[in-house]
Amino acid sequence: MRLSKKSKPMKKITRRKTKIVKIGDVKIGGENPIAVQSMTKTDTRNVKKTVSQIKKLAEIGCEIIRVAVPDMEAAKSLGEIKRQIQIPLVADIHFSSDLALEAIRQGVDKIRINPGNIGNEERIKAVVLAAKKRGIPIRIGVNSGSLEKDLLLKYNNIVTSQAMVESALRNIKILEKYGSADIVVSLKASDIERTINAYRLLSEKVDYPLHLGITEAGTFFRGTIMSAIGLGILLEKGIGDTIRISLSAPPSEEVRVGWEILKSLKIRKRGVTITSCPTCGRTEINLLELTEKIEKATQRISKDLHLAVMGCVVNGPGEAKEADLAIVGGKKVGLILKKGEIIRKAPEKKLFQEFMKELKKLAN
Amino acid sequence: MRLSKKSKPMKKITRRKTKIVKIGDVKIGGENPIAVQSMTKTDTRNVKKTVSQIKKLAEIGCEIIRVAVPDMEAAKSLGEIKRQIQIPLVADIHFSSDLALEAIRQGVDKIRINPGNIGNEERIKAVVLAAKKRGIPIRIGVNSGSLEKDLLLKYNNIVTSQAMVESALRNIKILEKYGSADIVVSLKASDIERTINAYRLLSEKVDYPLHLGITEAGTFFRGTIMSAIGLGILLEKGIGDTIRISLSAPPSEEVRVGWEILKSLKIRKRGVTITSCPTCGRTEINLLELTEKIEKATQRISKDLHLAVMGCVVNGPGEAKEADLAIVGGKKVGLILKKGEIIRKAPEKKLFQEFMKELKKLAN
Numbered sequence: 001m002r003l004s005k006k007s008k009p010m011k012k013i014t015r016r017k018t019k020i021v022k023i024g025d026v027k028i029g030g031e032n033p034i035a036v037q038s039m040t041k042t043d044t045r046n047v048k049k050t051v052s053q054i055k056k057l058a059e060i061g062c063e064i065i066r067v068a069v070p071d072m073e074a075a076k077s078l079g080e081i082k083r084q085i086q087i088p089l090v091a092d093i094h095f096s097s098d099l100a101l102e103a104i105r106q107g108v109d110k111i112r113i114n115p116g117n118i119g120n121e122e123r124i125k126a127v128v129l130a131a132k133k134r135g136i137p138i139r140i141g142v143n144s145g146s147l148e149k150d151l152l153l154k155y156n157n158i159v160t161s162q163a164m165v166e167s168a169l170r171n172i173k174i175l176e177k178y179g180s181a182d183i184v185v186s187l188k189a190s191d192i193e194r195t196i197n198a199y200r201l202l203s204e205k206v207d208y209p210l211h212l213g214i215t216e217a218g219t220f221f222r223g224t225i226m227s228a229i230g231l232g233i234l235l236e237k238g239i240g241d242t243i244r245i246s247l248s249a250p251p252s253e254e255v256r257v258g259w260e261i262l263k264s265l266k267i268r269k270r271g272v273t274i275t276s277c278p279t280c281g282r283t284e285i286n287l288l289e290l291t292e293k294i295e296k297a298t299q300r301i302s303k304d305l306h307l308a309v310m311g312c313v314v315n316g317p318g319e320a321k322e323a324d325l326a327i328v329g330g331k332k333v334g335l336i337l338k339k340g341e342i343i344r345k346a347p348e349k350k351l352f353q354e355f356m357k358e359l360k361k362l363a364n
Numbered sequence: 365m366r367l368s369k370k371s372k373p374m375k376k377i378t379r380r381k382t383k384i385v386k387i388g389d390v391k392i393g394g395e396n397p398i399a400v401q402s403m404t405k406t407d408t409r410n411v412k413k414t415v416s417q418i419k420k421l422a423e424i425g426c427e428i429i430r431v432a433v434p435d436m437e438a439a440k441s442l443g444e445i446k447r448q449i450q451i452p453l454v455a456d457i458h459f460s461s462d463l464a465l466e467a468i469r470q471g472v473d474k475i476r477i478n479p480g481n482i483g484n485e486e487r488i489k490a491v492v493l494a495a496k497k498r499g500i501p502i503r504i505g506v507n508s509g510s511l512e513k514d515l516l517l518k519y520n521n522i523v524t525s526q527a528m529v530e531s532a533l534r535n536i537k538i539l540e541k542y543g544s545a546d547i548v549v550s551l552k553a554s555d556i557e558r559t560i561n562a563y564r565l566l567s568e569k570v571d572y573p574l575h576l577g578i579t580e581a582g583t584f585f586r587g588t589i590m591s592a593i594g595l596g597i598l599l600e601k602g603i604g605d606t607i608r609i610s611l612s613a614p615p616s617e618e619v620r621v622g623w624e625i626l627k628s629l630k631i632r633k634r635g636v637t638i639t640s641c642p643t644c645g646r647t648e649i650n651l652l653e654l655t656e657k658i659e660k661a662t663q664r665i666s667k668d669l670h671l672a673v674m675g676c677v678v679n680g681p682g683e684a685k686e687a688d689l690a691i692v693g694g695k696k697v698g699l700i701l702k703k704g705e706i707i708r709k710a711p712e713k714k715l716f717q718e719f720m721k722e723l724k725k726l727a728n
Contacts (some may be wrong), residue, residue, distance in 0.1 A: 041652075044645035068645030092644065094678050117678070145679025159682070190639045190683060192628055196600075216639045216674065216683055219659050223642075225592045225624045232593030233600055236560075246642040248655040248673070254642070260589045264556055275554045275580045278587075278610040278618070280456065281408035281432030288405075291612040295583050309612070310580065314458050314478070315509025318523070319554060319580055 013267065015238040018209045021137045021182050024088030024109035026063055028184065028241045029209030033268055035242040036258040037064035037211075038251045039092065044074040044081075051084045053251065058087045061270060062255045064242065066090040066112065075099045078106035090139070094146075097123035104130045110184070112139040115171040116146040124171070128178040137182035140171045142198075143215055144189035161197035164189065168202055183208045184242070188215035192230040199234050209241035220249040224257050228264075235265055272298040275319055276309040283311035285329040285348045293352055301363045325359055327351060338362075377631065379602040382573045385501045385546050388452030388473035390427055392548065392605045393573030397632055399606040400622040401428035401575075402615045403456065408438035408445075415448045417615065422451045425634060426619045428606065430454040430476065439463045442470035454503070458510075461487035468494045474548070476503040479535040480510035488535070492542040501546035504535045506562075507579055508553035525561035528553065532566055547572045548606070552579035556594040563598050573605035584613040588621050592628075599629055636662040639683055640673040647675035649693040649712045657716055665727045689723055691715060702726075 091103035217223035310316035316328035321340035455467035581587035672687035674680035680692035685704035
């Protein structure tokens with residue numbers, strides 16, 4: 001991408017040094033790419049529906065998938081799900097160490113346990129030993145909505161960042177005690193402050209890879225904004241080795257938002273990036289519609305290309321210079337520019353078509 | 365809001381100390397609320413359409429409005445627009461100091477000039493003196509897409525954060541030289557790195573209030589994520605006194621996103637906030653639909669209320685405790701909780717209706 005090559009950032013993101021953990025064939029931590037993950041919203045016992053959802057998510061960039069395991073029937077479906085998919089499978093376990101043990105037997109690539117509800121140390125021990133035997137990692141998934149009761153008491157029923165970190169550290173100790181080193185940790189609160197403070201605190205204390213997320217972040221609209229801010233702040237500080245966006249929306253949106261966050265921060269690349277102007281009283285083409293059309297038409301292009309769709313000559317030529325392909329609008333007409341050089345002029349009606357023609361040449 | 369009272373953030377946002385600037389009757393800088401602004405997308409010469417758009421934006425929380433002034437006819441429309449609206453009017457000027465002078469004569473509350481294209485010092489001087497006489501502030505709006513030609517040369521045609529800051533500082537000096545102290549500055553680049561680096565750099569050098577934005581951020585989807593991350597990082601550092609979200613989307617979306625960013629960081633409050641879970645294989649009610657319905661139905665409630673819509677007992681009770689009103693889903697049924705206490709149980713079909721009934725009591 002020309003822009004990133006040309007305009008060197010003043011302050012590069014330096015990633016925190018973490019241990020490397022293998023989840024199936026995906027490595028997280030260290031210098032491995034920050035992985036995008038999601039969670040299915042189907043009934044896990046319905047293998048067909050669950051597999052179908054996972055396959056669709058994998059296609060759009062989901063690199064690790066987690067499924068809820070609410071009962072033994074769900075646990076027993078995991079092996080079959082695993083056999084039918086290509087990306088690593090993570091079992092999400094609450095309340096029962098028996099479900100965790102069954103999930104491990106079924107061959108999942110990682111399990112997530114919630115320290116607040118999985119039971120006493122004996123139960124955790126059994127899970128740790130079984131996971132160790134299979135060589136699969138465990139995520140300690142602390143969540144502000146379900147902290148251990150004794151910690152709630154200690155902190156006067158107020159779930160602070162410190163309380164969340166204490167929960168994580170306590171459980172890390174238990175896992176370490178039984179010889180586990182393949183640990184991932186998350187500290188999700190339903191607000192930005194607690195979440196970022198908890199991750200900051202923990203990242204100073206341990207070097208296990210961190211799974212980032214804002215829990216219960218809300219609808220597509222609110223959840224996207226909450227997650228972009230919270231994860232953006234952490235990622236910019238070099239904190240975070242894998243991300244999951246929690247949205248009350250289809251899981252495909254979680255994956256799209258996750259990728260867009262990483263792309264926005266130039267941490268990873270994937271497909272087309274479109275710079276486009278908000279339009280104003282100067283704009284004389286229907287730029288909003290044109291941009292949406294281009295966004296839709298380019299979703300499946302995997303090549304890293306930087307496009308610009310600009311309404312007028314104020315910032316148009318400047319942005320066009322930094323883009324692989326650009327439109328600069330005029331009066332019911334538009335210029336098409338390749339790396340800043342005008343290659344064509346087209347009437348508004350033909351602008352989309354002409355632009356896409358040029359884009360296809362670049363995309364191949 | 366109960367949550368913010370109960371769970372004290374470990375690290376409060378401390379705002380950078382800035383001068384106070386008055387834009388009409390809205391003060392920005394100092395300890396004044398971070399104002400949400402937008403820009404019209406109508407033809408400014410069409411007073412009726414422009415006023416109608418401004419009124420709609422003001423209704424949903426737009427506190428300052430800017431309009432493009434591409435020609436003299438647009439400039440001469442400003443007085444009439446100003447008379448018909450209640451929020452401060454800002455004239456956006458490019459290429460011509462004559463348009464700036466006319467806008468000032470028409471009684472606008474602030475003008476924005478783009479140092480890259482407004483002309484030589486003599487022209488800027490004339491504008492500064494006219495603005496000073498009227499007592500209106502000037503925003504120096506540096507934009508990565510339209511930097512001064514000599515700075516582009518100096519920086520080898522690469523628009524760095526430093527080049528942008530140099531442009532701002534040079535123009536601040538000119539304004540100060542002619543006695544202006546009512547200065548607002550923006551340093552918008554079309555990517556996050558350059559934008560945050562430029563604002564960070566400048567905020568160490570001057571104490572004028574800063575207008576934040578990522579320019580040409582893109583469509584609703586990409587622009588929202590880019591802006592949430594970029595502005596989120598800056599706001600969390602205490603940088604920023606007013607914000608504008610640039611989206612290739614209707615301006616109402618810009619205002620909604622702006623507010624949601626401030627709400628997410630608990631910087632300002634406005635209406636209902638909904639914590640809701642992403643759902644998973646545990647969820648036995650149609651929570652995604654229910655949450656979207658509640659989000660829509662509560663958009664007009666101005667009282668600051670915290671709601672939670674949760675799918676199951678994993679984090680449901682925990683989140684419900686922190687919410688004014690909550691739903692925790694079960695098998696085709698839901699509990700309604702007020703400040704964590706169960707007040708009702710309702711079948712899924714009646715859940716929305718019963719929840720809204722309780723909410724109306726709280727909202728009044």
